[in-house]
Amino acid sequence: MREYTFELKGEYEGLSHAQRVAAAVASGSLASVDLRWSTPQGGALDISVPVGRFDEGPVNxxxxxxxxxxxxxxxxxxxxxxxxxxxxxxKDVTP
Known part of the structure; x- marks a missing residue:
């Protein structure tokens, strides 16, 4: 298997998401990682990693x-x- 690293910045929608990431960093477990950034204008960017993990990024x-x-x-x-x-x-395109 090949490994690819990623680094990103974002804000959490709520505490439950922040707690999930903190638990994933602490455990080092592998899982599907699905991220979404939404714009105020109605657009969205979705990123999906079928098998990934967070290595660092404690919540501040x-x-x-x-x-x-x-x-x-x-x-x-x-x-x-x-x-x-x-x-x-x-926002002009329906999936």
Missing amino acids: FDGAQIMEQSLKGMALWDGAASPVAVVYRS
């Missing part, structure tokens, strides 16, 4: 707000299916 809180978070991790590739899928949807 600034008072009652969650700060922008940097995450690093890796994706495994078996040579058959795509290791990463990226889909952009504009």
Whole structure:
């Protein structure tokens, strides 16, 4: 299997997502990683990693707000299916 590393920044939609990432970093377990960034205008960017893990990126809180978070991790590739899928949807297109 080949390994690919990734690094990204984003904000969490709620505490449940932040707790999932914190647990995944602590355990180092492999899982499907699905991420979505939505725009105020109605667009969305979806990234799917079928087999991946977060290697670092503890959640930082600034008072009652969650700060922008940097995450690093890796994706495994078996040579058959795509290791990463990226889909952009504009508000003008219905999936």
